[in-house]
Amino acid sequence: MIVPDFLYGTAWKEDRTPALVELALLTGFRGIDTANQRRHYFEAGVGEGLAAAYRAGIVTRAELFLQTKYTYQPGHDHRLPYDPDADLATQVAQSMASSLEHLGTDHVDSYVLHGPASGHGWSDYDTLVWSAMARERDAGHTRLLGVSNVALRHLQQMTAIGAEMPAFVQNRCFAVRGWDRDVRTFCAQRRIVYQGFSLLTANPDVLRHPLVSGIAARHRATPAQVVFRFALAVGIRPLTGTSDREHMTQDLAAGALTLSADETRAIESIAG
Numbered sequence: 094m095i096v097p098d099f100l101y102g103t104a105w106k107e108d109r110t111p112a113l114v115e116l117a118l119l120t121g122f123r124g125i126d127t128a129n130q131r132r133h134y135f136e137a138g139v140g141e142g143l144a145a146a147y148r149a150g151i152v153t154r155a156e157l158f159l160q161t162k163y164t165y166q167p168g169h170d171h172r173l174p175y176d177p178d179a180d181l182a183t184q185v186a187q188s189m190a191s192s193l194e195h196l197g198t199d200h201v202d203s204y205v206l207h208g209p210a211s212g213h214g215w216s217d218y219d220t221l222v223w224s225a226m227a228r229e230r231d232a233g234h235t236r237l238l239g240v241s242n243v244a245l246r247h248l249q250q251m252t253a254i255g256a257e258m259p260a261f262v263q264n265r266c267f268a269v270r271g272w273d274r275d276v277r278t279f280c281a282q283r284r285i286v287y288q289g290f291s292l293l294t295a296n297p298d299v300l301r302h303p304l305v306s307g308i309a310a311r312h313r314a315t316p317a318q319v320v321f322r323f324a325l326a327v328g329i330r331p332l333t334g335t336s337d338r339e340h341m342t343q344d345l346a347a348g349a350l351t352l353s354a355d356e357t358r359a360i361e362s363i364a365g
Contacts, residue, residue, distance in 0.1 A: 200234050223256060227257060289330070308359075
């Protein structure tokens with residue numbers, strides 16, 4: 094299975110979700126990221142967009158990388174995809190079953206723990222959920238597992254207890270924190286694919302920085318394209334959630350840019 098360089102993120106799109114998912118696929122995206130968390134995502138709307146794209150002959154299921162997430166109860170509003178009184182393993186199974194129904198498929202390609210139960214470290218709750226997610230994988234409901242919104246300490250503690258390492262880590266990337274350098278290094282050493290989100294929205298100062306503007310001018314590109322190409326150069330698979338067709342096209346085209354090693358190092362050190 095090929096993991097696309099770019100994923101299209103579907104958070105915060107509400108009723109626009111079906112049309113934007115179809116548009117993203119028409120534009121060329123082959124990776125879709127969502128979550129069974131109605132508070133921030135409309136996963137059933139993602140499924141509607143996928144179905145429309147299938148009907149139109151834009152893409153087939155086999156050509157897509159679909160990623161969704163299990164979210165602990167505190168991350169939800171009242172619209173839960175599972176029985177809140179059920180044990181965690183049952184909640185994971187119910188959330189997965191709901192996701193497969195929403196997305197009109199018998200499996201997803203990646204199933205991600207949306208975030209650990211505690212910011213302080215990997216907990217017994219996480220171990221239970223991670224085991225339940227592995228059972229979903231073993232049952233054929235997902236091909237790979239991932240974790241999101243994790244600090245280095247979570248990953249180190251997973252290693253310490255002998256937990257299976259994720260195939261993916263998905264985090265928000267802040268330039269002022271070195272673009273999550275410590276976590277990226279951990280992932281690179283273990284061949285874990287690092288996915289970065291909010292590369293643009295979390296770093297408005299970088300987009301306006303004279304260095305990035307200068308690089309963009311030299312390459313006849315946009316600052317956003319430079320940031321995305323930088324991300325790919327340092328091992329980040331970016332998510333983009335743009336709702337603008339032109340920006341979708343520009344984002345995908347960023348992969349064709351060629352930044353020098355000096356340019357890449359300069360961007361990495363802007364605020365790191």
